[in-house]
Amino acid sequence: MVIGICGGGNIAHSLIGLLGADTSNEVRLLTRKPSEWQKQVRVINCEGSDLLGEISLVSDDASQIIPECELIILALPSQARESLIKQIAPFVSEGTWIGSFPGMGNFELICHKHLPLKEKNIRVFASQRVPCIARVSEYGKEVVMTSKKDSMAVVTLNPAYAEEISNLLSSLLDMQILPLNNFLEVTLSTSNPILHPARMYALFKDMKADEVWDKNPTFYESWNLESSEILIKMDEEVHNLLEKIPFDLSGIKPLLEHYDSTNAKELTKKLTSIQAFKGLLSPMKKIDEGFVIDLESRYFIEDISYGLILIKDIAHLFSINTPTIDQVIYWAQELLNKDYLLDGKLEGADCEELLLHLSFSISSPEEFLNFYQQS
Template sequence: MAMDVLGDRTGLFGFQRVPFISRVTEYGHSANLLGYKKSLNVAFWNIQDEEYYVGLLSGLLLTPVSKFGHPLDVTMTNSNPILHPARLYSLFSDYDSSHPFLEPPLFYEDWTVESSEILIACDREFQDVVKAVGIKEGIIPTLLEYYESKDADSLAAKLRSITAFKGIYAPTVRQEDGTFAPDYDNRYFSEDIPYGLMLIRYMAQLMAINTPAIDRIIHWYEGLSGKRLLDGDLIARNDDTASIKCLNREVIQRLIDSHHG
């Protein structure tokens, strides 16, 4: 997106994952920062003296920073773009407005084995795309590896136990009768699916990789949002059928070519 808007001669950098989790305490005044990482990974594009900026970022964030070789190493991520949509689907795909939530469900502390199964299936498809793009093994670990788990049960237990994830509620809105319904305007829906998960789906189509688990979530979101995400040729630059107007095929292809080169 940045290359498309600013031009591919612009100096850019991006982290593989956020340096911490932040939550507003009092809007405009204070916030809590949780879940600090032991180390961070960053990639650069069109920047001279990368080592200087590695040192600068390490100092600013008080965290060791390592440099990755290419922007695709951090653009392709199985964090929020897979983690959030998989959980949303598990939580809300069977939601019935006649049976609303009495309390907002906890996003992580109530994590289920079913949520893990969906997440693992999406991650397998994601890893197929990663391999096809040519990203080196180990740059983007599987979610089972990242969360030190071996299967859906152990992954669910791990996600329920992470201290930084405590107290994070699923996106819901309070209704007039005091019950709660899914908040389909929340960023977990409006950002992580059409811009996060769809980027992975877009790359999969470029690489001719089938993604049935990811498609199931996207089709469900299409029904909620009224947007046509999978209708027509995603690769075509056609604003009438493709919802991802920010994705430029030429820019994406140039990134892939430069990675292979």
């Protein structure tokens, strides 16, 4: 199978190793840094045998990579997806599968707007979470995969294709694929867009952007009760929204259920003990004097500006109050020196840079529901 991987981060490296190790696959890579990649990527598998994935072609030119691809997987930040989709749109072949790992951030709306879905029978899918936890150890050459998931939930824009993509991904990734009911189960997923901001707020809420710390704390191992309490409140606000949407969204489990916990104390214990999270540091960067908050981290840009804020956008559309989510957004936008939320509404001057639903001509609950009803 001819597979195109778009991106250059942890998941892109891992996918090349996982998919390129199978000689029946031809893996192509579209990346901004083609000269920094070797022809083989090694996956150091902490749970089993290492893998060596072959790259047949690597380029920053979509016209060289995308034609003839039967499957295209985006493994890049939410804020980079629209420009990437525009870049590859002229070269996507008839009947191609195109998906994102993961898919929150209005990926489905971007594809609907910029790809000739009906004309070329392009089939869109996305995962709710990433297939593995990994960290690049040597760019373009090696990645350490600390944990590969046993299963992954996936959704298609057209439900008629759910079984086909589930079988395909299950075979390629050697894992159970759980089909979701509606793309909103990815769009409104309470994974990173809720998880990371809750922890960052509890960790950094009393800090200034230029305040220096002696060391960078672990993100999960030092997770505290306040982080869990904020996370639970935001998760409850999202589920208040889900109750207003008349679709089967049972694929979005309450986070307490997802982490097999019943209260904030148990959730804290759970998150501090997950082996795959061990050693992951907080979004800070090293300077001569110590460490300061890294405002360019994906935890801020992707999980807040293109994650939590887009959830807020949908909540506002359905007139759902989100006091805790608002509290976290107000804090984050002050650090980022952005003007998004004004008096509880996304009407700030910097909202123009976001992928809000207005930019996709969706301005009412009826228009919103109509899109996802037809999906």
